[in-house]
Every structure is written in C-alpha cells, then in structure tokens.
Amino acid sequence: MCDSITRSPQHHFATTRWTVVLAAGGDPAAPQTRDALSSLAQTYWYPLYSFIRHQGCPAQDAEDLTQEFIAKLIEKQYLADVDPAKGRFRSFLLASLRHFLSNQRDHDRAAKRGGHNKLIALDQLDAEARYRLEPSTEMTPERLFDRRWALALLDRVLQRLRDDYVRSGRAKVYEALKPVLQADPDVPTYAKLGKQLAMSETAIKVAVHRLRTRYRQLLRDEVAQTVAADADLDAELNDLLNCL
Amino acid sequence: MTSQANCPSCSTPLPPDSPEGLCPSCLIRKGMAQTQRAGEPQSGWTPPDAQKLAEYFPELDNIDLIGRGGMGAVYRVRQTALDRVVALKILPPQLAADPGFAQRFAREAQAMARLNHPHIVTLYESGQRQELFFFIMEYIDGANLRHVIDSGGVSPREAMAIIPQICEALQFAHDNGIVHRDIKPENILLDHQGRVKIADFGLARITGGDVPQHATAMVMGTPYYMAPEQVNSPQAVDHRADIYSLGVVFYQLLTGELPIGKFDPPSRKVVIDLRLDEVVLRTLEKEPARRYQHASDVKTRVETIAASPALQDHPGMILGILLVAQRNGKVKVCPGGIFRMIFTLITVYIAATAITSMFVSLADARYDLLILFFFLCGVIFRAIRLRADQLLDMDAKPQQYPKQSLLTGWRALFRLARVRREDKSVVWPRLIQLIAYSLGVVIVYIAAVRIYFGILGVWTGPFLELLTTIGMLAGIPLGYILASRFWDLPAALPEPPHTAQPAPQVNSPIVDRPDSPAPRPQSNGESSAPSAHQTAGHGMESDLKHGG
Ligand SMILES: [Zn+2]
Numbered sequence: 001m002c003d004s005i006t007r008s009p010q011h012h013f014a015t016t017r018w019t020v021v022l023a024a025g026g027d028p029a030a031p032q033t034r035d036a037l038s039s040l041a042q043t044y045w046y047p048l049y050s051f052i053r054h055q056g057c058p059a060q061d062a063e064d065l066t067q068e069f070i071a072k073l074i075e076k077q078y079l080a081d082v083d084p085a086k087g088r089f090r091s092f093l094l095a096s097l098r099h100f101l102s103n104q105r106d107h108d109r110a111a112k113r114g115g116h117n118k119l120i121a122l123d124q125l126d127a128e129a130r131y132r133l134e135p136s137t138e139m140t141p142e143r144l145f146d147r148r149w150a151l152a153l154l155d156r157v158l159q160r161l162r163d164d165y166v167r168s169g170r171a172k173v174y175e176a177l178k179p180v181l182q183a184d185p186d187v188p189t190y191a192k193l194g195k196q197l198a199m200s201e202t203a204i205k206v207a208v209h210r211l212r213t214r215y216r217q218l219l220r221d222e223v224a225q226t227v228a229a230d231a232d233l234d235a236e237l238n239d240l241l242n243c244l
Numbered sequence: 245m246t247s248q249a250n251c252p253s254c255s256t257p258l259p260p261d262s263p264e265g266l267c268p269s270c271l272i273r274k275g276m277a278q279t280q281r282a283g284e285p286q287s288g289w290t291p292p293d294a295q296k297l298a299e300y301f302p303e304l305d306n307i308d309l310i311g312r313g314g315m316g317a318v319y320r321v322r323q324t325a326l327d328r329v330v331a332l333k334i335l336p337p338q339l340a341a342d343p344g345f346a347q348r349f350a351r352e353a354q355a356m357a358r359l360n361h362p363h364i365v366t367l368y369e370s371g372q373r374q375e376l377f378f379f380i381m382e383y384i385d386g387a388n389l390r391h392v393i394d395s396g397g398v399s400p401r402e403a404m405a406i407i408p409q410i411c412e413a414l415q416f417a418h419d420n421g422i423v424h425r426d427i428k429p430e431n432i433l434l435d436h437q438g439r440v441k442i443a444d445f446g447l448a449r450i451t452g453g454d455v456p457q458h459a460t461a462m463v464m465g466t467p468y469y470m471a472p473e474q475v476n477s478p479q480a481v482d483h484r485a486d487i488y489s490l491g492v493v494f495y496q497l498l499t500g501e502l503p504i505g506k507f508d509p510p511s512r513k514v515v516i517d518l519r520l521d522e523v524v525l526r527t528l529e530k531e532p533a534r535r536y537q538h539a540s541d542v543k544t545r546v547e548t549i550a551a552s553p554a555l556q557d558h559p560g561m562i563l564g565i566l567l568v569a570q571r572n573g574k575v576k577v578c579p580g581g582i583f584r585m586i587f588t589l590i591t592v593y594i595a596a597t598a599i600t601s602m603f604v605s606l607a608d609a610r611y612d613l614l615i616l617f618f619f620l621c622g623v624i625f626r627a628i629r630l631r632a633d634q635l636l637d638m639d640a641k642p643q644q645y646p647k648q649s650l651l652t653g654w655r656a657l658f659r660l661a662r663v664r665r666e667d668k669s670v671v672w673p674r675l676i677q678l679i680a681y682s683l684g685v686v687i688v689y690i691a692a693v694r695i696y697f698g699i700l701g702v703w704t705g706p707f708l709e710l711l712t713t714i715g716m717l718a719g720i721p722l723g724y725i726l727a728s729r730f731w732d733l734p735a736a737l738p739e740p741p742h743t744a745q746p747a748p749q750v751n752s753p754i755v756d757r758p759d760s761p762a763p764r765p766q767s768n769g770e771s772s773a774p775s776a777h778q779t780a781g782h783g784m785e786s787d788l789k790h791g792g
Contacts, residue, residue, distance in 0.1 A: 130261065154263040154271050182270040183253035190396060202402050202438030205395050209387035210436070212274065212395075219275035234276060241272045 017225045018089045034074055040089060040225065041070045043156045047148035048097055049127050054141050055101065059128050069100050088236060089226035090149055094142065146243035153240065157219045164214065173197060173207060180208050181215055289336040291317030292376075297334075300373040304332065315426075315447060320383055330368060331383040335450070337375045345450075349377055352446045355422050363413035365433065365443040384441050389429035393496070400516045403497035404550040406432075409440035410490060411543035418483040418539060422446050425481065427489035428469040429496070468492065468502050472530050484532040487539055491527025503528055519549045 017036035041048075045066055052069075053062040073096060139147070165174035176197055179185070185193070185208070194204045220233060227236050249258050251267035262268055292300070294307040297319065301307075306322040306329075319332045339345055353370035356379075360366060369380040389406070392398060398406070410432060417424060424431075425448035433441040467475065471488035474481050495503040498520065499513040509521040523545050529535045536542050 150272065151261060151263060151268060154266075154268055157271075158264050158266075178264060178266065179252075181274060182251060182267045184396060187396060187399065200402075200405070200438045201399060202392065202406065202434060203436065204438075205392040205398075206387045206434045206436055206438055208395055209391045210385070216275050219271075223275070237272055237276050241269060241276075244269050244272065 019228060021089075022228055037074045038070075041073065043222075044090075044093065044149060044152050045070065046127060046130065046152050047145050048093070050131055050148050051094075051097060051141055051145045052101065053131050054144060059131075063127065065101075065104070069097060072100060088228065088232060090146070090236070094145055143243055146240070150240040150244055153219075153222055157215065157222050160218050160222070161211075161215055174211070177204075177208055177211050180211065289338065291334060294319070297332075300376055301332070301378075307332075315444070321380075323380075329383045329385075331365075331381050333379040333381065335377045337377075339450075340375060340377060345377075346372075349450050352450045353379070355420070356446050358420055359417055359422060359445055361413055361416045363409050363440050363442060364417065364445060365441050381443075382441070384433045384435050384443075386433060386435040386438075386441075389432040389434060389493070389497075392434060393429055393500070397500055398497045400498055400514070400520070401550075403494065404520075404546055405438075406434075406440055406497065407490070407494050407546050408543040408550075410442065410493070411539040411546070413440065413442045414483075414486050414490065414539035415543070417445055418486070423449075423481065423483050424486050424489075425449060425474070426469070427486050427493060429493060432493065468504065471532070473532060482532070483539075484535050484537065487527050487535050487537075487542065488529075488532075490539065490542065491524055491535075494527065495524050498524065517549055520546075523549070 017040050020032050020036040048069060049062055049066045052065050053059065057065060073093075162171070162174055165171055176193055190201050190204050190208075193199075194201045197204065197207075199207065223236050223240075224230075224233055227233055250256065251258055251270055253267060253270045256267070256269065258265070258267055263271065291309060291312050294309065297307050298304065301321070303324055304321040305324050306320075308320045309317060310320050310331075311318040316333050316335045319334070320329060321332045322329050335349075349370075349372075353367070356367045357370070365384060366382040367379060368382070371378060387395075389398075410427070414424065414427070422445055424442070424445050426444060427442075431442060431444045433443050435441060469489045469492045471481070471485035474485050492503060495501070495507075495510060498510040498516055501507075501513065510516055510524050511518050511521045523536075523542060527535055527542060536545075
C-alpha cells in the first residue's frame with residue numbers, strides 16, 4: 001500500500017489518487033476510482049466522523065453515517081459535480097459530506113442504518129476516544145474539519161515513515177531521531193544521540209538529514225494524493241498550516 | 245490534559261492530539277517549498293522527468309530525480325536486471341555542442357573508471373543515449389557535506405575525522421593522474437556511517453568548469469572553492485589546486501565561514517588546536533609551491549594532531565592517585581598508576597615534612613594547611629579533567645604524551661590569554677590550575693634542596709667544604725630539575741607550530757612571537773617539542789575514522 005513512496009513528485013502527478021478519480025470523469029464504475037477513493041477514505045475518515053459527531057450525532061450513529069457516506073461516495077453520484085480544474089479532495093469531501101447530511105435529515109435514517117457494507121474499518125472505540133480528546137473550542141465545524149484533516153494527514157505520514165524504518169530494522173533510530181522533525185537539534189543533542197545509538201556524530205547528522213528528507217518526501221507525496229495539480233501542493237500545505 | 249508542553253521550535257502549546265507528540269504546525273512547515281539556496285547554480289536547463297528518462301534508459305526503473313545543478317542532474321535509479329540501486333548522472337545536452345566534448349568525455353570517463361577507492365564514488369558505466377551523456381555510479385544513501393554543515397555544523401573533532409578521508413581519496417586520484425578540480429561540500433558525500441565518498445572526479449574537466457573560454461561554465465562553477473590559479477591561469481592547474489580547495493573546505497568546517505579576502509586563522513574564530521592553523525593556512529597559500537605538495541601530507545599532519553589531543557589535558561604523574569580507571573563500565577587497574585601513586589605519596593610526605601619544618605618557626609601550622617590545600621586543589625583539578633580511557637591510553641603509549649614543563653604551561657597560558665581576548669572564560673580555570681601547580685613545584689623544589697643540603701651538611705673538612713660549596717651551587721638547578729621532572733605540568737595549549745613558513749598576509753597569533761616569554765626550558769631532560777613529529781597516531785586515528 002505504500003509502494004508509491006519510491007517515486008518522485010513529478011512521477012506522482014500522473015497517478016495520484018485524486019487525479020485518478022478526476023481522470024475517470026467521476027465514473028464510479030471504474031475500478032481504479034473505487035480503489036483510489038477507498039484508500040483516501042481510509043486515511044481521512046476521522047475528520048468525517050468528527051464532523052458528523054460535532055453536529056450532535058451520538059457515537060453509534062456517527063459511525064454508521066460515516067460508513068454510509070463513504071459507501072455513497074464510492075458508489076454514487078457525488079463525483080459528477082466535481083470541477084476537475086480546481087478541485088482539492090479536502091474541499092470536495094467536505095462539500096459532499098454537507099450535502100449528504102442535509103439529505104439525510106429529510107429521510108428516515110433508522111431504516112437504512114446498519115444496512116451498508118462496512119467498506120473501511122473504523123475503529124469505533126478509537127474514534128470515540130479521540131473525539132473526547134478534542135479541545136472544546138469555538139471553532140466552526142468547517143475549521144475543525146480542516147484541523148482534523150491536517151492531523152490525519154500527519155498521522156498517516158508519520159505512520160508511513162515509521163513503517164519504513166521498522167521495515168529496514170531501524171525502529172530505534174526513528175524513535176530517537178523523531179524530535180528533529182519539529183526542531184533543529186543543538187550540538188549536545190547530536191552528541192547525546194550519537195552515544196545513545198552508538199553512531200558517530202557525523203553519522204547522526206547524516207541520519208537526521210535522511211529522516212528529514214524522507215519525511216518531507218512522504219508529506220508532499222501524501223498531500224499530492226489529494227490535489228489536482230503540482231501547483232496546488234504548496235497552497236494546500238499553506239491552508240493546512242493556517243487551520244491548525 | 246494536565247501537562248501541556250510547548251513546541252521547542254515555535255513555542256506554541258502542543259495540542260493533546262498532536263501526532264506522536266510532535267508539533268503539527270512545525271511538521272507541516274517542514275514540508276513547504278524550500279527557497280532556493282543562494283549561490284546554488286541554476287542553469288536554464290530542465291532535466292528530463294522520470295517518465296521521459298525511462299524512454300532513454302529502458303533497463304532502469306524506479307527513477308527518482310534527487311538533485312540538479314549546473315553540472316547536470318542526478319537520479320536514483322534501479323538497474324532492473326541486477327536489482328541494484330545506482331545513481332545516474334545526466335549532463336546538460338548543450339555541453340555536447342562543444343566540438344571537443346565527446347572526446348574529452350571519453351578520455352575522462354576512462355580515467356575515472358580507474359578510480360577504485362573506498363573514499364571515491366565508483367563509476368560503473370558511462371556513455372551516450374541520443375543527445376544525453378551519462379554516468380552510472382555507486383549510489384550513496386546518505387547526505388553530502390553541505391547538508392551536514394547546514395544541519396548544525398561540524399565539530400573540530402568531526403572535521404579532523406573527515407579531512408583525512410578526503411586526503412586519502414585525493415592522493416589516490418592524484419597518483420592516478422586525475423585532478424578533481426571541483427572539491428566542494430556538495431561533492432563530498434557521506435554514507436550512513438558518516439564515511440566520506442567523493443563524487444564527480446574529473447567532471448569539471450569534461451564540462452570545462454575551469455576553462456575560461458566557457459564563460460557560462462565559469463559562472464556555474466564554484467569560485468569560492470577554486471584555487472587562485474584555476475581562475476588566473478587554468479592551463480597551469482595541477483593537483484595542488486585540489487589541495488587549495490580542500491583547505492577551503494577545512495576552513496569552512498572549522499569556522500563555518502569561507503576564507504575570503506583577508507581572513508583570520510581558524511583559531512581566531514573558534515576554540516581549536518592551534519596547530520590546525522598552520523595546516524589550514526598552508527593549504528590556502530595563494531602560491532601552489534608554498535602549499536602542501538601532496539594531499540597525503542595534509543592527512544599525516546591532521547592525523548598526528550588528532551592523535552595527540554592529550555596536550556590540552558594530558559595526565560600527569562601526580563594522577564597516579566587514579567590508580568584505577570574505568571572503561572566501558574569495567575574497572576581496570578592502571579599498571580603505571582601503582583608506581584605513580586607510591587611516588588605521589590612519598591612526594592606528599594616529603595613536601596609536608598619540609599613545609600612543616602620550614603614554617604614551624606615562622607608561624608603555626610595553618611600555613612602548611614594552606615599550602616597543602618593549594619596542592620590538593622591542583623591534584624583534584626587535574627584528576628577530574630582526566631578521562632579514564634586517556635589514563636589507560638597513556639600507560640599503553642607513553643610516547644604520545646609529551647611532558648610539559650612549568651614554563652611551557654605559563655607561556656601557553658599567556659598565549660591563550662592573548663588569542664582569546666574576547667572570551668577569558670577559558671583562561672581563568674587554567675590560571676588557577678597553574679598557580680596550584682606552581683606552588684606544588686615550589687614545594688617539591690624546596691623539599692629537594694633541603695634534603696640535598698641536609699646531606700651536604702653532614703660532611704666536614706676543608707676539601708669537603710669546597711665540594712659542598714660546589715654542590716650547593718649545583719643544587720639549585722638540580723632541585724629544579726628534580727621538581728619539574730616528576731611534576732608533570734598541565735599544558736594550557738599545544739605547542740605552536742614551528743613552521744618556517746608563516747602565511748605572510750595573515751596576521752596570525754602564532755606568527756608574531758617576538759613577545760613570547762622565555763625560551764622553552766630543556767631542564768626536564770626530555771624534549772618538550774610538539775609530539776607531532778615523533779608520534780604517528782594509531783589508536784585515536786582509527787577511532788575517529790570509523791567512529792560509526
Ligand atoms: Zn512548533
């Protein structure tokens with residue numbers, strides 16, 4: 001599932017998940033569209049869940065609604081409305097979700113609830129535990145959605161990064177060096193890390209550089225999956241930064 | 245959440261749901277577009293993207309552009325058949341417009357293929373696909389020296405481990421008749437263990453980087469690292485141009501700055517071994533004939549300096565009190581320590597008796613205590629500065645730990661005080677240390693003279709009285725010799741380089757020595773000349789080099 005990581009940004013733009021969806025012209029029958037959408041939903045279900053939950057939905061209903069929305073997203077018509085020229089997956093998803101929820105209010109939800117296949121695995125307990133941790137703020141639901149989106153993105157990127165290190169047997173290196181992703185280490189930190197990992201100071205600096213390069217590459221790759229064009233990537237990062 | 249920490253970088257409070265406890269804002273910021281580094285060569289040429297390149301190289305896959313510059317673009321690729329990750333370098337096609345290019349390319353590629361060395365990136369293949377000239381070479385999964393400098397700089401210790409490896413590579417290439425011509429941090433790669441691998445040997449010659457008629461190539465080159473003759477008379481360039489560039493890299497590693505214009509010796513900028521000034525300044529001589537003539541000479545010099553770091557805090561005889569030394573968590577007995585401890589105890593006993601008898605009529609015992617206090621301060625001060633492994637090392641290789649006399653200690657302190665005008669914090673501890681030691685020496689001296697005179701006083705008769713007078717006269721220097729012989733003194737700083745070639749244009753603190761205090765005393769019977777020449781480093785050197 002992480003095979004795309006070895007490709008460069010230029011390479012991605014032919015094949016990012018969102019561009020695949022857009023290229024299929026919203027044809028929900030196309031298998032690559034299904035794959036791409038369910039893969040994206042797997043990463044970003046939690047922002048959806050918390051948005052629904054934030055509307056006052058109880059936990060059980062929120063989970064069902066999330067599953068239902070994702071099912072509709074993948075199987076139904078929302079894609080027809082997308083403007084491929086300027087679409088970002090994040091704004092598309094939020095707009096569709098709102099549409100879905102307002103339709104939902106007019107129906108008898110109880111009849112449909114639970115009738116859908118669970119297309120993705122939501123960890124109900126995990127979701128609720130996380131939701132309870134959310135800072136209660138005065139933010140608009142949209143703002144909160146975006147914030148959770150950014151966090152979901154970072155979770156996914158760090159997970160991929162950790163998987164990389166674990167796979168190559170360097171989990172310890174990842175754990176020790178992780179803090180350099182947020183702040184530049186000072187000289188004593190390098191020396192301490194060197195001792196801890198039994199590496200020379202120079203080797204630690206090389207390892208730090210590799211970790212940062214890899215992280216950056218993964219982050220940009222993950223964001224690229226949700227935008228339509230190369231030029232949107234930095235704008236999207238900027239937006240995400242602003243909503244944190 | 246009860247404890248809400250702040251991000252160490254942007255100092256905003258970390259939200260309780262921050263991913264892996266890291267600051268989300270800073271994480272996002274790390275992914276934003278980076279601004280182009282100033283001075284990074286940027287040509288008008290756009291390297292082909294991965295898909296385009298795959299058309300030229302059907303035998304490769306997983307193509308990934310990892311770097312581009314004036315001299316071409318580098319991709320990380322996989323050779324499908326061999327399942328091997330390699331680096332592919334593409335030269336800008338406009339270079340090939342030059343009529344001599346193809347010939348030059350073939351000639352240099354042949355020479356580069358001969359460079360099989362652990363510190364040189366191995367060339368696997370070279371050739372031409374349509375208009376693209378390319379090299380396939382060893383892929384180094386690491387960073388280049390520029391990245392390492394940018395991520396917090398390099399300590400002098402690291403610099404002294406890196407430079408010899410570059411020297412080795414250069415010497416090997418020079419022996420094979422190849423001059424690199426473009427040594428700079430970007431071309432010095434470091435693998436994941438921190439070992440040096442030099443890239444792009446001879447590439448400057450192919451791309452015409454130092455030939456003036458290629459005006460564009462000149463601009464694209466890296467003038468700060470270029471030897472003066474590379475700019476002024478490129479036809480006369482030989483291997484010594486690389487030695488100059490090496491000096492620029494060395495200067496930058498030590499000081500973080502480039503040696504431009506009238507620059508200070510490195511020790512003016514940072515606290516380093518003063519002997520390194522000589523090495524750096526000599527590699528940076530404008531006149532090739534005045535530089536080191538071989539990269540291996542630089543290596544030898546740096547390694548000897550690295551191998552005798554003990555000058556700053558090398559253990560003295562008195563440290564025999566440290567009978568046991570701890571290494572790797574295991575307590576070991578230091579063989580020489582037993583002797584030193586016995587000797588120290590005897591000395592302390594004699595000194596204490598001598599002092600008591602000296603002052604007993606003058607005042608009460610508080611003087612003894614005062615002086616003994618100073619003496620013990622000196623010992624303790626010294627002891628805590630000593631690393632246990634050094635003590636063991638000293639026992640194993642006594643010749644690498646040159647003795648220093650009291651006067652060299654004071655002289656070095658004055659020099660240190662002069663060099664570190666701005667920051668006296670390094671001077672004060674050494675001053676206290678030296679006062680304590682000087683007092684100690686005086687005590688031992690007086691004790692020795694008193695014992696000596698005591699023995700002389702036993703003798704009587706006219707002939708023996710003459711002998712006694714001569715003996716008394718001889719006793720004074722003899723006492724001093726005895727005192728300083730067994731009191732190994734701290735050297736505040738290593739000896740100044742005794743080079744005959746100071747850099748004339750640089751106002752070096754080592755060069756202007758007329759005001760240096762008294763000449764070095766030879767009294768302790770062993771030359772206190774720098775150990776650099778008599779000792780070839782062994783243990784330390786390999787530690788440094790393969791510190792991974
Ligand atoms: Zn931060």
